[in-house]
Amino acid sequence: xxxxxxxxxxxxxxxxxIVGTYGADGKANIMAASWGGxxxxxxxxxxxxxxxxxLTHSNIRTRKAxxxxxPPEKYVKEADFAGVVSGRDVDKFAKAGLTAVKAxxxxxxxVGEFPFALECRLxxxxxxxxxxxxxxxxxxxxADEEVLGEHGLPDIEKVRPLIWGGGGSSNYYGxxxxxxxxxxxxxxxxxx
Amino acid sequence: xxxxxxxxxxxxxxxxxIVGTYGADGKANIMAASWGGxxxxxxxxxxxxxxxxxLTHSNIRTRKAxxxxxPPEKYVKEADFAGVVSGRDVDKFAKAGLTAVKAxxxxxxxVGEFPFALECRLxxxxxxxxxxxxxxxxxxxxADEEVLGEHGLPDIEKVRPLIWGGGGSSNYYGxxxxxxxxxxxxxxxxxx
Numbered sequence: 183x184x185x186x187x188x189x190x191x192x193x194x195x196x197x198x199x200i201v202g203t204y205g206a207d208g209k210a211n212i213m214a215a216s217w218g219g220x221x222x223x224x225x226x227x228x229x230x231x232x233x234x235x236x237l238t239h240s241n242i243r244t245r246k247a248x249x250x251x252x253p254p255e256k257y258v259k260e261a262d263f264a265g266v267v268s269g270r271d272v273d274k275f276a277k278a279g280l281t282a283v284k285a286x287x288x289x290x291x292x293v294g295e296f297p298f299a300l301e302c303r304l305x306x307x308x309x310x311x312x313x314x315x316x317x318x319x320x321x322x323x324x325a326d327e328e329v330l331g332e333h334g335l336p337d338i339e340k341v342r343p344l345i346w347g348g349g350g351s352s353n354y355y356g357x358x359x360x361x362x363x364x365x366x367x368x369x370x371x372x373x374x
Numbered sequence: 375x376x377x378x379x380x381x382x383x384x385x386x387x388x389x390x391x392i393v394g395t396y397g398a399d400g401k402a403n404i405m406a407a408s409w410g411g412x413x414x415x416x417x418x419x420x421x422x423x424x425x426x427x428x429l430t431h432s433n434i435r436t437r438k439a440x441x442x443x444x445p446p447e448k449y450v451k452e453a454d455f456a457g458v459v460s461g462r463d464v465d466k467f468a469k470a471g472l473t474a475v476k477a478x479x480x481x482x483x484x485v486g487e488f489p490f491a492l493e494c495r496l497x498x499x500x501x502x503x504x505x506x507x508x509x510x511x512x513x514x515x516x517a518d519e520e521v522l523g524e525h526g527l528p529d530i531e532k533v534r535p536l537i538w539g540g541g542g543s544s545n546y547y548g549x550x551x552x553x554x555x556x557x558x559x560x561x562x563x564x565x566x
Binding site for chain 1: 376379381388391408409410411412416417418419420421423425442444447451452454457458469470486490492497498504507509511512513514515516518519522525526528530531533536537538541544546549550553554555556557558559560561
């Protein structure tokens with residue numbers, strides 16, 4: 183018998199998405215967001231939800247573009263920093279010692295030190311309440327050669343992305359053990 | 375220097391969301407989805423993107439409600455099974471030996487054996503392409519008492535959710551080591 187714990191934003195796992203944008207003044211900014219994920223395969227799209235109070239929210243509306251860089255375990259401090267201060271008060275790239283690299287396909291910067299990034303152009307937004315959901319079409323993915331795996335795509339075992347626990351355990355975690363192959367492990371249930 | 379690998383739905387980590395719905399005929403169904411995540415804090419909302427061809431897509435439009443159950447590591451086969459067959463062909467709850475429990479707050483079933491579930495009413499949908507993005511307001515969260523942690527919410531270390539690698543490594547993983555406290559680990563960068 184389950185217990186009701188009330189409406190809450192608990193979901194597991196949460197990603198740690200470092201959203202990169204330029205302001206109207208051309209200044210590069212990043213922020214950490216965990217409300218987001220892939221939302222369409224064709225065209226490939228990613229959703230990121232942001233509070234209207236953030237500089238990134240304003241920048242996306244102005245520039246109609248953003249990037250999503252995936253922080254690896256060793257940059258846990260820098261990723262957390264990007265979520266606890268505002269780009270209105272500080273140059274987060276400079277303060278965290280990170281490099282803003284202009285995306286090749288859209289008008290936004292990504293984090294040069296992180297293993298891969300999605301380059302997105304804004305195609306849809308919807309104000310849900312405290313957060314606005316932004317959908318970006320992924321125009322390109324750029325990655326360090328050494329993290330590529332099957333199909334020439336970033337391999338999670340090489341990237342070692344951060345995972346945020348949220349809810350009842352507000353900690354960052356690393357990736358655990360490989361458990362099973364997807365689209366395969368459950369096939370024998372169907373054949374029973 | 376990063377390499378362009380082309381537009382792709384690679385993001386890390388992906389969650390494994392087991393979406394529960396009733397059909398017009400009252401039959402309970404589940405499917406596995408990884409295109410989704412939290413998308414608003416107030417009101418608490420979750421986004422799940424589904425292909426129009428799926429039974430779940432049709433059920434959500436009919437019933438205006440769905441649940442999201444989070445599968446733990448030990449149910450990796452059942453979770454994968456929910457993603458490889460269609461509810462049009464088979465009763466997935468019965469075949470996988472799982473229990474459909476009617477949600478208390480919305481017109482949809484959740485998986486009784488999984489540690490927690492979000493109960494959602496449909497508040498927004500947007501056709502993006504192959505996938506339709508559905509946003510559900512989270513009306514309640516129900517959880518097994520033994521997985522609750524801080525703030526009375528499900529604790530990821532007790533839930534042990536599945537993580538899908540996607541992209542260059544299509545495997546399921548468990549949760550790894552605790553690395554750092556969120557909204558804390560990066561504060562010393564700001565104070566430098």
